[in-house]
Amino acid sequence: MKRRILLRNIFIIMFAFFFGYSIKREGKDMILQRHDLTMDQGKDDNSIVDKIRLLNDSKIEVVNVKEKFGVVGDGVTDNYQAILKAATYAKDNDTCFYLPKGNYYCSQNVVIEGVKHIIIDGSIKMDTGKAITILYDSYLASANWKIYDIQNGKLVLSGLNSSKVEVIKAKELELYAHGDIEKKEFIAYNTFILGKIDKLKIFSEGAKAGWVNENKFYGGRIMNIVIDGNFNHDNNIFYGTMLEGFTLDLNKGASNFFYDVRLEGNNSVTFGAGTSDNVIYRSWQANQYSYLRDSVNTSCKNYGFNNHIISNLDKFHKRDTIFNIDSKSNNFKLSVITKNKFDLTIANSDGVLFETDLIELRNPFGIIAKSDKSLFLIDLYAYDANKKLILTEQTNFTALSDGKFNTMTGAYSFDENVGIENAGVPLFPNGTVKFVRYRIRTGSKTKGKVFNYLNIIKIEANVYQTLIKISNKFKRWTHTEIPSAGYWEEGDIVWNVGTNNTILLWRRLTTGKNHELGKDWVVV
Structure with a gap:
């Protein structure tokens, strides 16, 4: 009997483990039950399961910073110390840092370090010139952060590797790498979901290379993008970012791509010296005629190599040169154009x-x-x-x-x-x-x-x-008389369109600017 009960309990434990059930003991019996997290409500009436879903179903304790550490979301009370204590607790206990809705004022710089799971549903209002820095570790497992709103100050993110980060609103968002600090050495292979960001800065410093590479950015309305630092930041991909009336200063980096961006209004784009192969794909046209009129080009300052701003429509259209005139072409009237050695008059x-x-x-x-x-x-x-x-x-x-x-x-x-x-x-x-x-x-x-x-x-x-x-x-040189001006090369042919029907053409015998019949030209 005991053996049968033991085997049954082992089976129940294995079933619960594989299929997500919890086990409830009633006397000697073990009972399977599926717990519904949607029934668990915090004091802010938010379902805890909504928070857990954002963490990719990670089984982790969610600590409500407002309940446990007494932060006050009235926009006036200084929550600087309380948020620091909550961040330290979340790091030491490997819990999720959860800040519910509210407006939380902080008078000093805030650093949240080593917290893998962060959910900020409220707004953090920084004092003027102050910053909130959230740091994980470039060499640790992926983090999962959701940040609703950072007002007034700057939001600095560092030490991210293969992570998912959502920032809905920020006055300034900086992705920061420091080559001399191992935890901050790089930001790479991450997914960023962005909302309204006034300024996005990708920056690195240090004696050693700090780099921000291979990240994907989705959405966002951004007014100013700066990519700079002590090392190139490469292959960052932006999808559907709303860039209009914006400024881009890309001073360090190669093969960064901006897909399906609007580029309406007055935009300032600068590719710095040493940059290469960066491309912006414009998705918007001013009117239905703009593209075929070729009036959708966005000017830029390009001090680098092979950087481009192109239209999405380019991949669906072809451009064929049907006529060309230059100093080497042989397709114009000499009565209209004089041929020079390197140009035309x-x-x-x-x-x-x-x-x-x-x-x-x-x-x-x-x-x-x-x-x-x-x-x-x-x-x-x-x-x-x-x-x-x-x-x-x-x-x-x-x-x-x-x-x-x-x-x-x-x-x-x-x-x-x-x-x-x-x-x-x-x-x-x-x-x-x-x-x-x-x-x-x-x-x-x-x-x-x-x-x-x-x-x-x-x-x-x-x-x-x-x-x-x-x-x-329009496919050959023509004139009404022997050419008497311009620079010609040996073998050039000018067809006669004058009234003298005995002359078919004049063939050039020498290279240069002289025009003596019999010496420089011969009649055919």
């Missing part, structure tokens, strides 16, 4: 450089002019289904930035010379406009101006393929 204003044939308007796309100088004018013409020029203004097939319509010529044009910026033409299907024609020419009062290049780029979704045909006259 405009020989005449209002000279046509490039013009497409009719383009069928079936899918949205954009045509972008890019140059190192704003010396060019763009004309766009609309045609109906019969390929007839439309001389009445159509308002829903393109959206030029500061553009105008000419009722005499039917041209849609920019008000001023373009090239460096504001030179994108978005195009999209319209009931009346079935075809378009694009032309670019040298701008007004540009004769004698020098530039290095002009690129015409088509931008279009990967799923579309709009055919753009270009006349052969």
Whole structure:
């Protein structure tokens, strides 16, 4: 009988261990029961199970700091000493530091060290210039912290490894590493869930390297980010962080990525010397035409290498260069452009450089002019289904930035010379406009101006393929007489478009700026 009872009790103990039951003894009998933590309420009427769930179901004692140590959440009483005592108790007894809802004022710096589980549901209001520092150990097991609100002062977190940290509100949040202090040597492999953070600082110091690497940040609205210190902070990934009207100073680090950030408003982004391969993916466009107009680029100061701000839409679109002019290309009229050794000079204003044939308007796309100088004018013409020029203004097939319509010529044009910026033409299907024609020419009062290049780029979704045909006259050098200006190389060919039908072309015999027929040029 005793043996049978012993075996039964062993079975009950094993069953309870594996399936999460508790054991209640009634006399000689052992009874299995499942305890419902949702029925346990603290004095603040919060369910204890809600706190435990945040700790990944860790079986750990939760100590209510307000009940046990008498902290007062009235926003006036100084809780500095009481919170320090509570933190020491939580560390020594391996308990969860739990601060319920309330507004807790602290007049001095607060340090909470070595506490693995922290839940701060209330607001801690620090005196001006003071900080609350929460430190675990870079070489210990993971911590789990939830911090609702740190007002006025600074929240400093250190010594985190493979941990989960949630910070809902903070005036300033600093992730701090110190290379000479083992507990603070690094912050790595952690998950941070962020709310409204006015300033996020990632910083390290010490004679030895302190580093903040391989962390993932989710959400958050952040106004200022600073990444700096005595060592590079690498491969920190931000997902869906709301960055708008913000400042980023990334002075130490490589391969840090910011995915799906808004970047609305005026933003200041600086990549410091020595930084590399950092990328910001912008998710927001000012309007439905911005991307195809190529007007969503966010400027930055890049003193590093291969750092970028790009649009999320880039991965779904392709950019094809359909026309290019530079000192080595052979596709322009010499009556309009003079070819120099390293650059180009405009020989005449209002000279046509490039013009497409009719383009069928079936899918949205954009045509972008890019140059190192704003010396060019763009004309766009609309045609109906019969390929007839439309001389009445159509308002829903393109959206030029500061553009105008000419009722005499039917041209849609920019008000001023373009090239460096504001030179994108978005195009999209319209009931009346079935075809378009694009032309670019040298701008007004540009004769004698020098530039290095002009690129015409088509931008279009990967799923579309709009055919753009270009006349052969824009694929070679042409002139009406033997070239008499510019720098030429041996073997260059200039095709005759003049009235002398006995001359097909002129071929260059020498390299240089001389232009003597028979010596420098030969007629073919």
